[in-house]
Amino acid sequence: MRNKRVLIPLFKNEVAPRFDLASEAMITEVGEDGVVGRTEDFLLPHAGAEGLCDLILRKDVDVVVCGGIEEEYYHYLRWRRVEVLDNVAGLARDAMTRLALGQLKGGEILFTREDPHAG
Amino acid sequence: MLTLTPELLASIDFPAMLDGLPIGVAVVDREGRVVTVNTALERLTGFSRNEVRGVPSRHVVRSGLCQRKTPSDTAQDTDIVNRHRRKIPVRVSALPVKAREGKTLFRLELVEDLSALREMERRLEEPGGVGKLVGKGPAMERILRLLPSMAQADASVFIIGETGTGKDAVAEAIHKLSPRSREPFIRVNCGPMPPQVIEAELFGRVGPSGEIIPGAFQRAGAGTLYLSDIGEMPEAQQLQLVNYLDEGAIRPAGSTVGMRAQARLTASSPVGPEELARNGKLRQDLAFRMGAFRLDLPPLRERSEDIEFLLAHFLETFAAKFKKQVRGFTPKARRLLLNHDYPGNVRELRNIVEFAVMVCTKQTIPPACLPGHLLAQLGQGLR
Numbered sequence: 001m002r003n004k005r006v007l008i009p010l011f012k013n014e015v016a017p018r019f020d021l022a023s024e025a026m027i028t029e030v031g032e033d034g035v036v037g038r039t040e041d042f043l044l045p046h047a048g049a050e051g052l053c054d055l056i057l058r059k060d061v062d063v064v065v066c067g068g069i070e071e072e073y074y075h076y077l078r079w080r081r082v083e084v085l086d087n088v089a090g091l092a093r094d095a096m097t098r099l100a101l102g103q104l105k106g107g108e109i110l111f112t113r114e115d116p117h118a119g
Numbered sequence: 120m121l122t123l124t125p126e127l128l129a130s131i132d133f134p135a136m137l138d139g140l141p142i143g144v145a146v147v148d149r150e151g152r153v154v155t156v157n158t159a160l161e162r163l164t165g166f167s168r169n170e171v172r173g174v175p176s177r178h179v180v181r182s183g184l185c186q187r188k189t190p191s192d193t194a195q196d197t198d199i200v201n202r203h204r205r206k207i208p209v210r211v212s213a214l215p216v217k218a219r220e221g222k223t224l225f226r227l228e229l230v231e232d233l234s235a236l237r238e239m240e241r242r243l244e245e246p247g248g249v250g251k252l253v254g255k256g257p258a259m260e261r262i263l264r265l266l267p268s269m270a271q272a273d274a275s276v277f278i279i280g281e282t283g284t285g286k287d288a289v290a291e292a293i294h295k296l297s298p299r300s301r302e303p304f305i306r307v308n309c310g311p312m313p314p315q316v317i318e319a320e321l322f323g324r325v326g327p328s329g330e331i332i333p334g335a336f337q338r339a340g341a342g343t344l345y346l347s348d349i350g351e352m353p354e355a356q357q358l359q360l361v362n363y364l365d366e367g368a369i370r371p372a373g374s375t376v377g378m379r380a381q382a383r384l385t386a387s388s389p390v391g392p393e394e395l396a397r398n399g400k401l402r403q404d405l406a407f408r409m410g411a412f413r414l415d416l417p418p419l420r421e422r423s424e425d426i427e428f429l430l431a432h433f434l435e436t437f438a439a440k441f442k443k444q445v446r447g448f449t450p451k452a453r454r455l456l457l458n459h460d461y462p463g464n465v466r467e468l469r470n471i472v473e474f475a476v477m478v479c480t481k482q483t484i485p486p487a488c489l490p491g492h493l494l495a496q497l498g499q500g501l502r
Contacts, residue, residue, distance in 0.1 A: 017177045017185050018200055068181040068200035087202055089178035107202075111174050 003029040003037060006099060007061040008092045009052060010041075015088050015095050019069040020049040026092060027059055034100045049073045056082055065095050065104065141301060143209075143230035147176045149223060162303060162340060163209075163232055165202030176228055182211050196233065208233040235300040256424040258417045262289070265414065270296035275364070275409045278387040280416030283466030286387040287347065289414060294343040299383060302342030307335045309352040317356055318372045325373035336369050339382035349386040349409070350400035357402045360384070364408045384409065391415075419461040419468065426457055429465060433472035434484075445476050445484060452486045459493060 006029075008015055009022030016022035023044045029037035044051045053073060056064060063083045077084050088095055090110025098104040121127075134155060137144050143160030145153050153171045156179065161167055166179055177185035183197035194212035201207060214227040269276055270293045278286045287306065294304040307320060318324075323334030331337070335344055346352065352360075363369050364384070368377040388395055392410040395401035401409075419426065430448070438445045448456065452475075461467050471490055479488040486494060 011177075011186050014175075014178075017181045018183075020200070021183065021186050067178060068202075069204060070200055070206050071204040074204050086204070089174055109170060109174055109178075111178075 003031050004062045005060055006030055006063045006065060006096065007052075007056055007059070008065045008095060009067075010092055013091055013093070015065060015067055015090055015092050017067040017089070019052060019064075019066045019073060019086075021047050022052060022066075023047040025052065025055065027061060028096055030096075030100045034102065036096060036100045053077065056080075063099070065099060143180075143232070145176055145180060145228040145230070147226045147228055149225070151175050151177070153179050154225060158340070159232075160230055162338075163201060163207065163230060164199065180211070180228060180230060182209060182230070184211060194229075199230065208237045232301055235295060238295055256422040256428075258422045259425060262414060262416065266292055267296050269293055269412050269414070271298065272412065273383060274411040275384040275386065277392055277410045277413040278385065278416065279389070279391050279413060280387070281389055281418045281464055283461075283464030284416040284418060285465055286416060287345070289416065290343070290345040290347075290385045290387060293385060294345070294383075297343070297383070299342050302340050303338060304343050304345065305335045305339040305382070306345045306347060309346050309348045309350075311351055314353040314355055315372065317353060318359070321356060322359065322369045323371035325371055331371050331374070331378075334371065336363075336380045336382055339380075341381040342383070344382040344384055346384065346386040348388060350388045350390070350395040350398075354402060357405045361402065361405050361408060364405075419464045423457075426461075426468065429468055430456055430472060433469050434476060437473050437476035441476055443476060443479070444482055445479050446482050448475075448484045449486070452484050452489060455486055455489065455493070 005027055007025055007027045009019055010016055010024040010026060011022060016024075023046060025042045025044070026039050027042065028039040031037060042055060044055065049070065053076060055061075056077065057080060061082060063085065064077060065085045065088050067087065067089060069084065069086045074084055074086060085099070085104060085106040087107040088104065088110070090108070094110045095104060095108075098108070098110065134157075137146070137155070137157035138159075140157060141159060143163045144157045145160055146155050148154055152173050153176050156164070156166070156168045156171060160180075164179060164181070171179045180199060181201070182199045184195060194210050196208070196210050198206050198208050210231040210233055212229045214229065215223045216225050216227060217223050266289070276290075276293055278289050280286045280289075290306070291304060294300060307317075309317065312320075319332070319334060321335050323337050324332050326332045359369065363380060366377075367379060367381070369380045370377045386409050388401075391413065392401055392406035396403045396406040419429075430453075434445065434447065437443075447453075456468075456471070463470075471493060474490050475484045475488045479485075
């Protein structure tokens with residue numbers, strides 16, 4: 001079975017608070033054994049949910065980890081058989097690590113309340 | 120006269136004061152992290168104050184401006200995407216709270232829900248209707264005229280109508296026209312379900328660690344709770360509703376303590392409260408209390424003057440939705456549609472037009488583009 005391709009829309013080093021406002025994203029391959037593989041960064045010409053959906057389908061992404069996403073795009077991606085873990089708040093690398101360990105769920109807030117953040 | 124002494128200011132219950140405000144407020148520290156949010160913002164975003172404490176506010180409010188470098192102090196219209204994946208139009212502004220010596224202590228982020236305003240603007244641009252309610256005949260005009268005054272009063276409303284006559288749309292329109300329009304509109308279908316389930320769904324329940332898991336009353340807050348098919352509700356819950364209407368208090372399932380609730384009740388049923396009471400489906404005392412204001416929605420067959428208007432209205436709606444250049448019906452298709460008796464009322468008419476516009480490849484819809492069941496039924500009488 002091939003590795004899972006995971007996309008995280010980014011705001012600096014965080015999971016972007018909103019899917020439709022992200023103009024950057026990273027796609028990482030995660031093996032079945034939980035090993036995090038190669039990461040590619042993408043810069044979209046402009047922020048927008050349509051552009052991200054195109055990228056997700058074009059790059060054969062299996063899982064999207066994001067913050068807020070509108071119902072319309074959530075259901076569209078689900079319909080295209082992309083798993084969506086939304087309402088995730090935290091640093092992108094923390095989200096990826098937890099996902100690789102099989103421990104990430106939609107709605108998780110990963111910020112440790114005292115850590116510095118991108119703001 | 121009252122003097123704002125330091126002691127008095129220090130004694131103010133700040134969180135309770137914020138909870139009393141009708142707009143969403145987040146108290147944000149100098150690092151941009153949420154210290155607390157008020158009830159209105161909890162409702163708007165779907166996040167509770169406990170789970171967002173210490174989280175950067177852009178991950179909580181999630182406004183269209185959240186990824187800007189510096190927050191603006193002037194009010195700006197934008198939108199938020201809440202936990203339930205709803206995009207809500209809002210006005211956001213920020214207010215720095217400073218100590219006497221000028222040092223900023225924290226910032227208040229104010230989030231005002233503009234849905235009702237946008238909805239009203241949209242409605243004003245819409246000919247012949249209120250919200251999803253459309254109609255031009257005398258019966259509908261009477262209802263559209265009655266709605267604003269019913270909405271302004273605070274008594275319960277009972278909406279009576281066959282399936283597809285627009286009971287849900289009327290309930291929503293009453294809410295949107297009412298002073299409670301900024302508060303939530305919660306719909307509960309009272310259709311057959313076990314009493315324990317509906318009790319928890321309506322009044323909330325006590326969770327495993329003693330916390331109250333909100334039900335429809337708590338979610339509605341000071342908004343409107345709409346109970347569709349109220350005649351299907353078990354008697355025990357009907358009694359709880361009577362108590363609520365008398366005392367303004369509810370008791371979550373598993374709790375021994377009552378709590379105040381503020382929601383306005385609206386209910387609907389295919390038949391009136393008296394008939395429901397006669398058939399043993401509605402307690403007499405609840406029927407009296409709920410039937411103060413009632414609206415009878417006439418079936419479409421009794422307001423045939425509306426059919427033509429509705430056909431044109433939905434044709435335009437779906438032509439725009441499907442991006443098609445469909446402009447009307449052929450005379451034969453029109454005759455078929457005007458002669459149908461629409462047992463499913465407006466919903467059936469709407470579905471027929473949606474189907475016809477979707478399958479039609481011409482500028483005018485011929486009979487062949489109408490749903491098969493309609494053609495079979497009507498073809499016998501009209502050739």
